[in-house]
Amino acid sequence: MGRKNQKKKMWNRKRKLEESEDKSKKDRKPYVKCISSNPKMEAYYAAIGLHATQKSGPDSKDFKPCLSAEDMEAERVKFITCMRTSLRASFRIAQNIEEEFREHLIEDVENFVGTEIEIEVDEEGNAVSKARGDATMDVSGTDTEGNVTDIDAGKTTLKKLAPAKAIPYIPDAYQLSVDRRTIRRNPALQNFHEWLKAQTDAGFVTRQETVSMIPPVVLSPEPHHAVLDMCAAPGSKTSQLLEYVSSIPEGGTEPEGFVVANDSDAKRAYMLVHQLRRINSPASFVTAKDAQFFPQLLRGENTTDEERAQEGLFDRVLCDVPCSGDGTGRKNPGIWKHWSQSAAHSIHPVQVGIGLNGARLAKVGGFICYSTCSMNPIENEAVVAQILRDADGSLELVDKRKDMPNIVARPGWTKWKVFGESESKRIKKDRQKKNNAKMKKRRKEYEEKQGNGKSLDVEENRVVDDTQEEETKEDPWSETPDSWDENYLTTRAALQGLIEFKTFEDVPINHRHHIRQSCFPPSAEEVDKFNLERCLRCLPHDLDTGGFFVALFKKISPLSARAKRKADELARANSDKYDFRHSKHDKNESKPNQNEDIVPEKSSEGIPSTELSKKKKGGYGFNNAESFVTADTSLLHDLSDFYGFTEEFTNSQFYSRAGGKSKILYYITESVKKNLIDRGIQDKIQVINSGLRGFERRNKDDCVVNYRPCQESIHYIAPHMSKRKFAIGPKDFYNCLKRGSNAAIPCESFSEPICKKLRETSLGAFVFVLEGYELDISKKMYMVMWRCRGDAVNCLVCEAEMNGFKSKLKAFTGIGEDIIPFNNNIEMHIEKEKNESNEEPAQTTFSNIRDKCIIQ
Ligand SMILES: C[S@@+](CC[C@H](N)C(=O)[O-])C[C@H]1O[C@@H](n2cnc3c(N)ncnc32)[C@H](O)[C@@H]1O
Incomplete structure (x- = not known):
């Protein structure tokens, strides 16, 4: 192709790109606040008694039944306000990380x-975005009471936000008074956001939802310990x-x-590795397998009596199961739109499995956390x-409240109502048709002729009330039930198809x-035996979190x-019905294999085609083409010689x-090798990753x-090196x-003895400690370093x-210096407060709370 044509093509591509960017800018919809509402969900939770208990006192961690309609309504309002x-x-x-360094981060x-x-907010009290001037975030309810500062800054004002709070039941964890978007976008929090990102990347800090931190602490x-997630x-x-x-x-x-x-989802398992x-x-050790079929890891003939008596390998097991996720409505707006009671029934058997x-x-004596x-x-x-x-007395519930003194969690329920959703596919289609504008008009005319606003769908035993549907569309959450009588609430749920x-x-x-039968509450005898009240039920308004459930x-x-x-x-039965086995490996399998011992599969059936093709090309192990060998x-001999292992x-x-001479050699711990690889885990399930490069x-x-x-992995390998390592x-x-990552660092820039050592070192990698x-x-x-050809070295550490x-x-x-210096305005602010009150500003230290937060 001639140069002219090439240029023309390039310009065309550029023009098209610019046009599509312009178009997407034009098409970009303005930020619309999502209405957190779902009448069916509201009717369901009111009917099953979510608002029927309340805190015994404002600062109490105990709960008592709501005895009056006013109490229930107050509970409902607290719940809804928080959810929104x-x-x-x-x-x-x-x-x-080391205590000394942790103190530094605190x-x-x-x-x-x-x-x-102080953050900039618009006239409605929403935090101002630094990315898009027109976009705003909801920070309502996050300011310290009545403390809106009246500083005029054009259209915006400054608003005081409450300080971050130490989470009293999780060690070294903090809850901020703003949401994620505000941290990302408000200029006042820019330095903090940079700090958070840098520390997260370095692995010292993890951004995680408060309630999601509970199960590991409970376990x-x-x-x-050997742990299975x-x-x-x-x-x-x-x-x-x-x-x-x-810890070492x-x-x-x-x-x-x-x-x-x-x-079970291999793609998600790769994300996990990242x-x-x-x-x-x-x-x-990362694997991809339907958890219902995760195998027992016995050792064939070598299994000892003790191992058989313990039954399992793991000291702790976390079952953070797939669920409908309706407790996450505060961060996932989609929950409001798509909530259905059927989802809970569908997922229930898999959760049990x-x-x-x-x-x-x-192991016998070990713990299992369900969340x-x-x-x-x-x-x-x-x-x-x-x-x-099903466990027939092999398991008992444990109450962790006493070990987490400051947690506020409601007791697990011993009785509840079971609702089914009446909407079959056909009914749903009909309803969609009814909502179609033309159909709606015709229907209205017809109903007016009939002389009432309601019609009863006898076939499905469902009352369809169009007037109500219209009203609730606006803001159903602010609607108080006309009565808190149980029968009324059940009828109200029926109006929503429940x-x-x-x-x-x-x-x-x-x-x-x-x-299923198992969806119904336990019998009176079982209630006495099961102690379901030991479960932890976290409702959003109790600790200003998402909704969560934990049982140990x-x-x-x-x-x-x-x-x-x-x-x-x-x-x-579940695997026949649902396809939770996303991994290619699983899709070829139909039988649970928990009781098998480690007999490597002999037949080539059930091998993913990709693995078979790899076998053809590379000729290595066919069960798990990615097996660690x-x-x-x-x-290895050459490595030992060069680095002194x-x-x-x-x-x-x-x-x-x-x-063979593969690109990466993985470092795997003795314990992973002994307990997993030597037990033949690779012959049974798809292994995604293990160890460190x-x-x-x-x-x-x-x-x-x-x-x-x-x-x-250098921190684990270098202690074994006797050559090419310098303190x-x-x-x-x-x-x-x-000097930064990969820059050439002249040998002469180091102190004299180190410079001399470096000049004497041959070309190749070495380590500084x-x-x-x-x-x-x-x-x-x-740190991993590289001795270059000239009079210089490189630092092979990423940014x-x-x-x-x-x-x-x-x-x-x-x-040296801190990576992100903290905001000087805040420093001035502390100074100002100190001078005004002649004492330490309130809540500037977390150490008191931290002391109380030692988990036993
Ligand atoms: C609630 S999320 C887990 C969240 C995770 N524990 C965390 O803290 O980041 C549920 C996960 O279960 C996986 N999953 C769904 N069905 C499964 C099954 N049958 N076996 C194993 N994992 C399954 C989903 O792919 C999803 O990643």
């Missing part, structure tokens, strides 16, 4: 958001669990515990009751596969053969996923050993940090980790 405000953002400081938090902050694994993606709870098991025992060089993070990379721990398999996989972000008893207490029923079934026998036979089981004996059979049957021995170390801890092959062939260590002082360390931290591995002060090093170096030695 946007969710406050929250974050926590990682638990696996100080940063105090400086940034520990005092009242509180010990550092040597059955439904793990996107991984916020997994990273929290990983922090518990990532005294005298050791790696964690003893591990977390298996599983999700999320966990921040934590930089080798103690994770996952919980039961979790119980089977736990959902739904408020619906069908997904909560009904599931817990069925798990207890039909109550008093007993299972009332459920029409053709609906019983959907509305203790496994007191192995599951009976009958219980296991039941679990198998349920899982099989011990790396090439000659390569013992061969025992390299031979046992480096794996490749493709065999230990060595990476270089494309250039200019060095004796063409593999360089990776920064992500340097803080100034030399900072010298590398200030901060003096005094050689054996203090948990502080992670190792995010460089920032992390800067923060730590400043905290440990006082040298």
Whole structure:
């Protein structure tokens, strides 16, 4: 093609791009506030008694029944008002970082958001966006009472926001008085946002919803524990669990515990790997499998009697199951639009199946946590009751309230009403037709002729009330029920298509596969036995959070053969009905295999086609083409020689996923190898990832050993290195940090002895460690470097980790600078308050609250 034509094509492409950008700008709809309302959801929750209990006193953590209609209405209003405000953002400081450094980060938090902050708001009190001048965010209810500052700044004013609060039942966690969008977009919070991003990238801080932090704290694994997270993606709870098991025992060089993070959706499991990379721990093992079929990991003939007696491998199991998610309405507007009671019934059997398999996989004496972000008893207490029923006395519920003294959580319910949704597909279609403008008009005319505004759909036993539908469209949440009488509330629910079934026998036979016996409340005898009140029910207005449910089981004996059979049957029935097995590996499987021992599958049936094709190309293991296999021995020998490892170390801890001279060698902990790989986990399920990248092959062939260590695992590998490792002082360390990632750093810029050593070092990778931290591995002060051809070295550390090093170096030695200096205005503000009141400004310290927050 001639040059002229090429240019023409390029200009055409550019023009088209500009046109499409212009078009998309024009088409961009203005920000419209989503109405958080759903009449059916409101009618359902009122009818099943969500507003029937209240706090015993304003600061009480106990609850009592609402005895009057006024009390119930007050409860409803509190609930609704809260549900309609946007969710406050929250974050926590990682638990696996050094105490000294944690204190430093807490100080940063105090400086940034520990005092009242003034932010710019528009005339309606909405926070002003820095990205789009016209867009505004809802921060209503976040200001300190009546404290709107009357400073005129054109159309905007300054409004004082309450300081961040330490979350009293989660260690080192904070809840802000603004939502995520405001943090992202308001200029007053820009520095704090930058700080938050940098610390998140470095793995020291995790932005996580407050209630989502509860299950790992309830489980509180010990550092040597084997933990299973059955439904793990996107991984916020997994990273929290990983922090518990990532600590290195005294005298050791790696964690003893591990977390298996599983999700049925392989794509989501890959996202999980990305999320966990921040934590930089080798103690994770990511798999993709329907949790109902996650296998028992016995060791065939080598299984000991003790292992058989314990039944499961895991000390802690988290079942954060898929759910309708109606507790997340404060951050997910879609919940309001799409809520349906059927969703709870549909997901209920899968939730029971996952919980039961979790119980089977736990050790006797271990704990299983069941959690959902739904408020619906069908997904909560009904599931817990069925798990207890099927487990036949092997499990008991544990009340964690006493270990989390400041948590406000309502007791689990022992009775509830069961509703079915009357809307069949046909009825739904009809209703959509009715809402069609033309149909509506005709219908109105017809009904006027009939002389009333209502018609009864006899077939479906459903009252259709158009006038009501019109009214509720506006703002159904602000509508007080005419009466709090139970019968009235049930009828009101019927108006929304919700039909109550008093007993299972009332459920029409053709609906019983959907509305199951297990959805109904337990019998009086079971109520006494199950102790459902020990569950934690978190309602949004109790702690200004999302809605959440948590139950903790203790496994007191192995599951009976009958219980296991039941679990198998349920899982099989569910897998026939629902396609939760997103992974390619799972889709070819139809039988649960919990009771199998590790017999590698011999047949080639059930192998994903991609894996088969890989086999044809590469000729490696067919069960799991991505299996971890011990790396090439000659390569490991060369590595040991060049970096000074013992061969025992390299031979046992480096794996490749493709065999031969693969691009990456993975570093896997002894405990992951012994408990998972050696037990044949790879023969049973799809393994997505494990360990950390230990060595990476270089494309250039200019060095004796063409593999360089990776920064992500260097803290675990370097203690075993006896060659090419240099301890340097803080100034030399900072010298590398200030130059940035991959920049050439002249040898002469280091102190004289280090410069001399560097000049004597041959081409290739080496490691710097901060003096005094050689054996203090948990502080992670190792850096991967490269000796270049000229008189220079490179620092092979990415930008995010460089920032992390800067923060730590400043905290440990006082040298260097903080990555994001905090807002000077706030400093001035504290100073001003101090001068005015001659005492410390209120709420500037979190330490008091932190002291109370030691989880036992
Ligand atoms: C509530 S989310 C889990 C959230 C996660 N624990 C966290 O804290 O980030 C539920 C997850 O379960 C997965 N899932 C759905 N059905 C599953 C099944 N049968 N087995 C395993 N995972 C499943 C979904 O893909 C989804 O990622």
